[in-house]
Amino acid sequence: MSTEPQVLRGFATVDGGQVHYRHAGGTDGTPLVMIHQSPGSSKQLEGAMAELAALGRRTIAPDTAGNGDSTPLALESPAIADLAARAVAALDGLASGRFDLYGSHTGASLAMEIAIAHPDRVRSLVIDGMGLYDADLQSEVLERYAREIRPDAEATHLMKVWHFCRDQFLFWPYYNRTAAGRLPNGLPDDDELHDFVVEVLKSVRSYHLSYRAAFRHPKRERLPLITVPTLVVCSPSDMLYEYFEPVAELVPGARRAELLPWGDPDHHAHAARTIDGFVAETAD
DSSP, X not given: OOOSOOOEEEEEEETTEEEEEEEXXXXXXXXXXXXXXXXXXXXXXXXXXXXXXXXXXXXXXXXXXXXXXXXXXXXXXOOHHHHXXXXXXXXXXXXXXXXXXXXXXXXXXXXXXXXXXXXXXXXXXXXXXXXXXXXXXXXXXXXXXXXXXXXXXXXXXXXXHHHHHHHHTTBSSTTOOSSTTBOSSOOOOHHHHHHHHHHHXXXXXXXXXXXXXXXXXXXXXXXXXXXXXXXXXXXXXXXXXXXXXXXXXXXTTOEEEEOOOTTSTTHHHHHHHHHHHHHHHHOO
């Protein structure tokens, strides 16, 4: 019988729908709320959640609105603040007191807005990977990156999602399929890629909305408004690594820590130790 910590699942009912979430590490203690990157869902956080649970850390990871198994918002063009408010509505029932907060990529934008809006509830914040695009790249990714994909009778949407997910590991941006756009990391194993594709397919009609919200989000203006203790982390494997230091410099008093490459077998364990150590040190 496996002794690895279990990552469990549940739903929180909120005004306007349901929020699906994963949780691990029991029900005692101040939780670490983890918000995933786009596209996909909290499924992508299971490795880190299991490692954190092994350290005794309780985690809660909601699928953001319109991703994974969470209901989309009834908005044509939601902003990061709208997505953050939906997450907080779910947390009102799941973690009614104070909590620590982690966010990756799009999730980092949601996490920082939650921390700015609710400094009385957020004890500490971890930002993992965030892009500070110039105006030209911002316009380009808004136009090309998160395209709308609809199911069709010829099932072309299945291949569109498969190649969209696969090529994110190979190129940056994923549509720049040239030598100049090539990433050094290579593909994950077949099971991980399959799971990633399935999570995006679940929300294929709405996955692009949170992406576009993140690309529009004025991060440079918002990061200096963070007042809670903050750790900025990033792996050199991350396509957003070039923004690691600039992001940290914009957050008042932020600490920073470089994570191991994604392909390192100790990546999840090292990330968990780094996050857990910071959270423990900054706890009241």
